[in-house]
Amino acid sequence: MPGLLALVGGDEFKPGNEEQDRLMVAAAGAGPAYVVPTAAARQGPDQAVAHATEWFAGLGLALRELPVLRRSDAMKASLADEAGRGGFFYLSGGDPGLVAQVLRDSPVWRAMFGAWRAGAVLAGSSAGSMALCSHTLVRATWPNRFRRRAMEALGAVPHTAVLPHYDTFGHKWVESAREAAPDLTLLGIDERSAAVWHDGRWRAAGPGAITVAKGAKMTRFESGAEVKGLRQPARMLPGR
Template sequence: MGVIALLGGKGFDDLGENWEVTRRLLDLSGGTEVLLLPTADAFEEPARAVEAATAWFAGFGATVRPLMVLSRGDAMDLSMAAAIEQASFVYLFGDSPMHLRSSLKDTPVWAAIVAAADRAVVAAAGPCTAAICDPMTDPRGGAFGLGLGLVQPLAVIHESETWSFERLHRARQLATGFPVA
């Protein structure tokens, strides 16, 4: 049985509240290796995300294996998909849900992630959580569009505490027929 986890926070240095969740996810994965896809951080120094993840998971006795799927071309690579097929814990990370969605939609890598959700732990942290849901919250204005659909029907509004009242109100008005978290 697989596990899908949607985690908040801004980065691996801001996961203090996710300590117990991280421990539980590692236990559920049955392994000590995390396959990290910093796809949604492709334009924000993904190597830095890998370093931070490595330090975070080392605190749990786990190792991080980066899978540098940074573009749609990478997501079409069957060897990248094969790495996911072998993983017991797949972790998606980054600040750009739009880039994550456009890179992974209808690719072998996304198909491997969907299959992994049936047998492994698949976690998404930060703003990219919105992309794996359907509908996906557009971070530019709060409208809802096509997401990747691993979790549906559900829309995630990341960092809603930073949104103006008007933006939240508009998003709530647009959210018909699906829950919003």
């Protein structure tokens, strides 16, 4: 039976994230718990790992690093074997395109997905949550960071793209994301908040809100509400 899946809007590993993070800790599988700092590979993965381990230790969960920072790491059988035994995976924030480039169609990602299908927790924040969906949104023009284009990602949540940090700047991506990927459901997630799949439904968690945008229709869901309009997580990965 698949485990809990959480898409977090960013500003992770800090006070304010307790609601969704405690849900994750309670649902963690029996295997090792991993922070996956792939998105932070160019920005300081050691810092991401340190923040994650300290934060979750305070919630009663001991994390270790799954050191997947480049494509060659994602192709290693030894790391795939580790991931296959995992009971908890948290993909940190960072570069929204890098996670997909490194992990997509790799043995490590297939092992992580298989572990989640067998009951492990699978979570990501900001770039990590973006990568878990069918598409991630990367910068389309320079230096305008608000204009985005869609790029195929890991595919755990079909036909969906996350707009993280929705309450601070992610809402500014809506127009270009609609133009770039008109058939996708856009999922705006406020900072320190999450869309959590558990027990067969999506619900909002955290101090902020979740916004689901389909075409011109936008629906906001406050903490505790069941989130409507999102696809169920995938039963299998794209192309398999």
